[in-house]
Amino acid sequence: MSNINQPQNLFALDTVEDLDNETAATCSGGVAYLYGNNPDVILYKDPGLRGQSIGANASTGDGIRNIGFADGRGGGFSTTFNDQVSSIRILRGSWQFFDHTNFRGDTTGRLGPGTYWLGHMNNKITSLFRVA
Ligand SMILES: [Ca+2]
Numbered sequence: 001m002s003n004i005n006q007p008q009n010l011f012a013l014d015t016v017e018d019l020d021n022e023t024a025a026t027c028s029g030g031v032a033y034l035y036g037n038n039p040d041v042i043l044y045k046d047p048g049l050r051g052q053s054i055g056a057n058a059s060t061g062d063g064i065r066n067i068g069f070a071d072g073r074g075g076g077f078s079t080t081f082n083d084q085v086s087s088i089r090i091l092r093g094s095w096q097f098f099d100h101t102n103f104r105g106d107t108t109g110r111l112g113p114g115t116y117w118l119g120h121m122n123n124k125i126t127s128l129f130r131v132a
Contacts, residue, residue: 032058032065032130034072034079040092041128043067043085047117054081056128060093063129066101074101085125088116094132097121103129 039055056064056072067085070076088097094112099105099121108121110131118125 032056032062032072034064034067034070040090040130041095042089042091043081043125043128044087044089045081045084047086049087049089049115051086052080054079058093058128058130060130060132063095063103063127065103065127067126067128082126083123086118086122088118090114090116093130096129096131097125098127098129099124101127103127 034054034056036055036057039057041056042049042053043056044053045051054067056067058064064072066072066074066082068074068079068082070079088111090111090113092113094110096103096110097108097118099107104127106121106124108116108118
């Protein structure tokens with residue numbers, strides 16, 4: 001363990017793969033992901049927290065770069081949520097939601113825990129960032 005040249009350190013990678021997403025995020029110090037079973041934020045296709053929904057998690061200073069893809073960054077299968085979100089429930093943290101990928105473009109501004117209808121950002125959200 002103390003010798004960085006020891007190949008045994010690679011075994012730790014197998015251990016991380018066996019953890020659920022939330023635990024893995026905690027261990028690595030920051031991973032953002034969709035479809036977790038205890039989401040920080042839930043995005044809904046329809047107003048009033050209705051319609052199809054997708055959960056997102058991130059630690060502070062991290063976010064989902066592209067909700068149009070299952071890995072949140074442009075990989076995996078395509079989700080049907082890009083530019084389709086109309087309401088949001090924030091359960092933990094303060095978040096900012098953006099029109100474009102990688103936390104760019106028009107934004108909601110900073111939103112804390114609560115429920116929101118999106119107004120000018122209706123059917124525009126592509127990325128989200130946890131600011132606190
Ligand atoms: Ca967009």
